[in-house]
Structures are given as C-alpha cells and as structure tokens.
Amino acid sequence: MFLFTARFSLTASETETFSDGLSVERKRVKPILMASNSDMGSADFESLSSTSDVELLKRAWRNEKAAPEILPYEGDLVERAKGQIELVEGNIEDYVENGMDPLVVSLYQMDLDRTQFLLRSYLRVRLLKIEKFMFHTLKSEEAESRLSEQEKVFATKCVADLAKHFEESVLIKLRESYRSVLKQSLISEEDDMVPEPHLDTFVVSRSNSHVTLNLYEEGESHQIVEMYRGDVYFIRYKVAKGAIESGKVDLI
Amino acid sequence: MYGRKGYQLVKDFASGEKGQLKPFNSKLFDETIEECEQNHSLMQSLMIKMQQEGLDVSNNRNADYYGTLVHHLSLIRNKRCLMAYVHNRAEIVRDLAWTVGLLLPQLPPEIQEKLTTLEKDYFKNHSSALKSYMGKAGIDLNVDMVPPKDPYIKVRVVGDIEQGIMMGDKATNFARHSMHFLKRTDAEPYIARGQMEELTG
Numbered sequence: 001m002f003l004f005t006a007r008f009s010l011t012a013s014e015t016e017t018f019s020d021g022l023s024v025e026r027k028r029v030k031p032i033l034m035a036s037n038s039d040m041g042s043a044d045f046e047s048l049s050s051t052s053d054v055e056l057l058k059r060a061w062r063n064e065k066a067a068p069e070i071l072p073y074e075g076d077l078v079e080r081a082k083g084q085i086e087l088v089e090g091n092i093e094d095y096v097e098n099g100m101d102p103l104v105v106s107l108y109q110m111d112l113d114r115t116q117f118l119l120r121s122y123l124r125v126r127l128l129k130i131e132k133f134m135f136h137t138l139k140s141e142e143a144e145s146r147l148s149e150q151e152k153v154f155a156t157k158c159v160a161d162l163a164k165h166f167e168e169s170v171l172i173k174l175r176e177s178y179r180s181v182l183k184q185s186l187i188s189e190e191d192d193m194v195p196e197p198h199l200d201t202f203v204v205s206r207s208n209s210h211v212t213l214n215l216y217e218e219g220e221s222h223q224i225v226e227m228y229r230g231d232v233y234f235i236r237y238k239v240a241k242g243a244i245e246s247g248k249v250d251l252i
Numbered sequence: 253m254y255g256r257k258g259y260q261l262v263k264d265f266a267s268g269e270k271g272q273l274k275p276f277n278s279k280l281f282d283e284t285i286e287e288c289e290q291n292h293s294l295m296q297s298l299m300i301k302m303q304q305e306g307l308d309v310s311n312n313r314n315a316d317y318y319g320t321l322v323h324h325l326s327l328i329r330n331k332r333c334l335m336a337y338v339h340n341r342a343e344i345v346r347d348l349a350w351t352v353g354l355l356l357p358q359l360p361p362e363i364q365e366k367l368t369t370l371e372k373d374y375f376k377n378h379s380s381a382l383k384s385y386m387g388k389a390g391i392d393l394n395v396d397m398v399p400p401k402d403p404y405i406k407v408r409v410v411g412d413i414e415q416g417i418m419m420g421d422k423a424t425n426f427a428r429h430s431m432h433f434l435k436r437t438d439a440e441p442y443i444a445r446g447q448m449e450e451l452t453g
C-alpha cells in the first residue's frame with residue numbers, strides 16, 4: 001500500500017493547507033481515544049496520522065469499495081477534499097510561476113494526483129453501485145437516504161432510462177398483465193424482479209476498537225465474537241454492518 | 253418444451269466472453285416473445301373453457317386449472333429470461349460509457365455494430381445522466397481509472413489522431429507510431445479509445 005501512503009510535508013505551507021481539516025478531525029477522534037485508555041502514546045500518534053482528510057477519504061473509499069451495498073455519503077469529507085485539492089492546485093501553479101525546483105513540484109503534483117484519484121474513485125464506486133442496484137436503491141428508503149442530492153437525481157434518471165429501455169425492447173411485446181418492470185406479473189404481491197445487493201457476502205474487516213458482534217441474527221443460534229483493536233476478521237457483512245457504519249470496524 | 257427458448261437466450265448471452273457484447277440475437281428473442289404470446293392465448297382459452305363449464309377459475313383444482321398454471325409459469329419464466337438478457341446487455345452498455353467514452357461516435361465501429369437502436373438510445377440517455385451528474389458534482393470521473401503511480405507516462409500512438417490538438421499551451425503532432433511522454437490525465441482518453449498504448453518497463 002505504499003502507493004497512497006506517501007504524504008510529503010516538505011514546507012510549512014502544506015501543513016497550513018491541511019491544518020484546517022486536521023483540527024476538525026482531532027475533536028472527532030478524542031472520545032475513542034479516551035475509551036481505549038491503554039497505551040496513550042502510540043495511540044495518540046496513530047490517531048493523529050489517521051485523521052487527515054486524505055486518510056479519512058482513503059478509509060471511506062476502502063469501505064465503499066469492499067461493502068456490497070452503498071454506504072452513507074461522506075458529504076462533508078468530499079467537500080473538504082475538493083476544497084483542499086483546489087488549494088493545492090493553486091499552490092502548484094504558484095510554485096511553477098515562482099520557478100521552484102521542478103522535482104519538488106512534480107512531487108506535489110503526484111501527491112495531488114493520488115488524492116484526486118481517491119476522490120474520483122470514491123464517487124465512481126458509488127455511482128457503479130447505484131447503477132447496479134438502481135431499482136432497489138430508489139425502492140428502499142434506507143438506501144435512498146444514503147445518497148447525496150446529486151446521486152439521487154442520477155439514480156432517478158437511471159431508473160427512468162432503464163425502465164424505458166425495458167419497456168421498449170421487451171415489455172411492449174408482452175400482454176398487459178405481464179408488463180411491469182418490477183413485478184413478474186399482475187398477481188405478484190411484491191416486487192419480485194428487483195436485484196438487491198447480497199448482504200450475506202463475506203468481507204475482510206479490521207476493528208479500530210473493542211467490538212462485540214453477534215455472529216447470527218435473532219432467532220438463529222447465539223454466538224458472540226469479540227474483536228479487539230487491530231484484529232482482522234473474515235466476517236459476514238450483515239453482522240458487521242452496524243459496526244462499520246459507526247466507524248468501529250473498517251473494511252480492507 | 254415451454255420455457256426452453258428463454259433459457260437458450262440466456263445461455264446465448266452467458267456463452268459470450270465476460271464484459272463483451274455479441275450481436276443482439278433478435279431471432280431467438282422474437283421466438284421467445286412468440287412463445288409468450290402462445291402461452292398467453294392457450295391460457296386464455298383454458299380460462300374461457302372453465303368459465304363456460306361454470307367453474308370458478310381461482311378455486312377449482314382440475315386439469316384445466318393446472319394447465320393455465322403451467323402456461324403462466326412458462327410465461328413468467330420467459331419474461332424473466334428476456335429481461336435478464338436485456339438487463340445484462342444494458343449493464344455492458346453502461347460499462348462502455350465508463351471505459352470507452354461518453355459519446356456514441358467515440359465507440360469503435362465494431363462495438364456499435366453489435367448494439368441495437370434501442371441500446372444506442374439507452375447508451376445516449378445514460379451517458380447524459382452521467383454527464384449531468386459530473387457537471388453538478390464539478391468533477392470529471394472518467395479520467396484516472398487506474399491508481400496513478402507516476403504523473404507522466406510514455407505512450408506510443410497506434411491509431412489515427414487528427415493534427416493540431418492542443419495540450420496545455422502547445423500544439424501537438426501525434427503521428428502514428430510516434431512516442432510521447434505525456435501527463436497521464438491527458439493521455440488516458442486516447443488510451444481508452446485504443447489510439448495510444450502505454451509503454452511500460
């Protein structure tokens with residue numbers, strides 16, 4: 001993972017650029033720090049290095065890539081990342097004008113490219129998930145509430161386009177009672193033609209703090225797993241879902 | 253056997269290479285539709301027969317009832333197959349927008365040949381949805397498809413690229429077989445369209 005870990009802090013000006021996001025994030029992380037009393041020294045360092053927006057974006061991106069369903073949209077983070085990208089772009093232009101060493105400029109440029117890739121890939125992965133489960137995304141309130149405004153507009157248009165495509169190529173040729181996009185026929189009581197994400201799939205996860213998870217759903221047999229900080233588990237997505245959303249567990 | 257046509261249609265799709273389109277199998281597709289129509293008319297005639305005999309269609313469990321049921325099940329099975337065929341092709345069409353480009357003329361002719369008119373329309377509609385998202389989000393998502401290792405890459409021109417494209421503030425000359433050292437973001441669209449290839453190692 002060297003690719004995204006390089007963070008060049010060559011001059012003071014860059015630290016300034018990112019200090020804004022940093023100070024916001026420091027506050028957010030504190031409660032977790034207090035909760036895990038042990039080993040304050042190294043935890044402090046780790047939490048500091050893992051609270052820059054780039055790190056947060058990387059985490060959001062990894063979770064989004066590994067999760068089978070769409071996760072809540074990190075709107076604030078995306079906005080901050082966009083702002084910082086613009087700032088760095090401006091800085092780089094200034095460096096070029098001021099005749100800074102081209103090597104140093106290209107290091108900044110590379111760092112910028114990596115951050116931009118993260119941001120683009122994050123948004124792209126989300127759009128691909130929306131495309132894949134578009135009917136489900138708009139049908140389920142939970143999924144819909146996780147989209148940004150623009151993503152909602154996109155999903156609505158997606159559904160309209162694909163439904164139109166289905167109607168024109170298949171459904172128009174069938175009889176009246178078999179023409180629904182979402183139902184097999186008029187007698188189906190539920191929408192039984194909607195592809196949904198498989199929440200039972202397995203994911204690789206690593207915990208950030210001590211978490212207790214029940215491996216089975218209610219009604220099934222009862223078995224509890226305790227994950228300690230740093231433990232890596234191969235686990236059913238459904239089981240870890242809550243912990244992932246609250247940030248206690250990361251997907252890798 | 254009822255339902256076999258739909259099955260063959262899905263098999264036809266599945267036998268193709270993953271992520272690649274075959275020409276739309278309109279013969280099999282129409283035959284499947286035709287079978288749906290047959291199922292429907294047979295189903296109707298059985299129901300009419302039951303009504304003429306004074307039987308309640310939904311409560312009677314005689315041979316004719318199960319006859320209609322078989323036709324109904326065959327019909328929805330075929331419908332699912334038809335939809336799955338169109339759906340899976342539509343998925344590939346959407347992927348084209350991501351991997352090749354958002355404009356129909358950008359697609360290589362050998363791909364365009366395999367699309368039906370409706371699929372071309374779908375491609376256009378979907379691309380415009382993507383474009384409006386990117387416009388509103390203020391970010392172009394169609395570049396940077398692979399993690400950048402280096403901001404500059406070496407490329408060789410393998411297709412015909414018109415003269416006089418501006419990159420930065422310089423005019424370029426992308427003659428065929430010439431090699432260039434370009435910004436990754438500048439080169440990516442050409443690579444996606446198969447007009448350039450990246451030189452590695």
